[in-house]
Amino acid sequence: MDEQKLVCVKCREPLVQGDVTLSYMGSNFPVKLPKCPRCGLVYIPEALATGKMQQVEAALEDK
Numbered sequence: 001m002d003e004q005k006l007v008c009v010k011c012r013e014p015l016v017q018g019d020v021t022l023s024y025m026g027s028n029f030p031v032k033l034p035k036c037p038r039c040g041l042v043y044i045p046e047a048l049a050t051g052k053m054q055q056v057e058a059a060l061e062d063k
């Protein structure tokens with residue numbers, strides 16, 4: 001999947017990698033995600049809900 005080709009569904013602006021804060025299990029995690037520079041819409045890949053979140057949980061357990 002080529003993330004460079006993602007565009008905002010509202011503005012049709014190309015999404016840019018930006019700093020996004022995810023809230024998960026009561027904690028905030030800074031991550032880089034494709035984001036619309038105009039309206040701020042964040043594209044969250046489906047893999048994030050499965051793979052990445054498991055990494056987040058692992059990171060939590062390390063602390």
Ligand SMILES: [Zn+2]
Pocket residue numbers: 008009010011012013036037038039040041
């Ligand atoms: Zn937008």
